[in-house]
Amino acid sequence: MPELPEVETIKRGIASHLEGQIIKSVLVRETRLRWQVTDKINIILPKQTVISVKRRAKYLLFECDKGHILIHLGMSGNLQILPSNTELKKHDHVDIIFSNGQCLRYNDPRRFGCILWTEAPVFEHKLLANLGPEPLEKTFNGKYLYDRAKKRQVAIKNFIMDSKIVVGVGNIYANEALFTARISPERAAGKVSLNEYKRLADIIKKTLQVAIKMGGTTLRNFTDSAGNPGYFKQTLQIYGKGGEICSQCGTIIHTKKIGQRMTYYCPICQR
């Protein structure tokens, strides 16, 4: 489900509700997420205070007194803040209940997400240690992409979706950014010029920023932590528009699987 703007939307929605709150209990109804949810969290989390809520890539990091809770939403995960007695829905797998009566509820039909606990320095965690830069940071720019892409044969679309290169760019925003940058998704990463990379990096930043501002993209069921959809869908230029007309030149928008993911592009505008 969520790419960076959606995770950021969730983070902004929940942070102020949780920071400073004391965990009262944890209810794990389903441990079979991407990785087993350890029953250790039932023991260790109660009485801890949530000090801060942060995001790194598409991971949400809940800093507690003794360590971090690390949550990824996978393809279909969502988090909501609810009164702890709220009636359960299907796939409500985990509740973190707070002493003020609120509950952070994790729902995930496909169970590709994860909920982990770590007491080590969180950025040294295996899942975070080898991630590329955040796309909205200054270290992510055209020169950086150009340098990393040298001699690489991989398609540019897969390259910008590679979390070792840059985090947070999923299938929707990769399609959108390449269309706006007028670069063919199939071109080898090593054959993109420095100027094109500068344009692309700026467009990735801009696209993500606008999407965050609009509360993310709701395709079927993404909602923020209060249950509201995102409105970036109305802004999509190319994603999901196979067979429709390119807004720039009127050509039929093509589709093709690249790296097992559906790709939408205009064969005239994108070279």
Added chain:
DNA sequence: AAAAGGACCTGGTGGC
């Protein structure tokens, strides 16, 4: 080291 493909899941949709 880089590239490609499989794996993990449920639910919705469209075709017959």
Added chain:
DNA sequence: TGCCACCAGGTCCTTT
């Protein structure tokens, strides 16, 4: 209406 194939916002892991 029912059944089936295929598709979906991610990304780790194994194999080549």
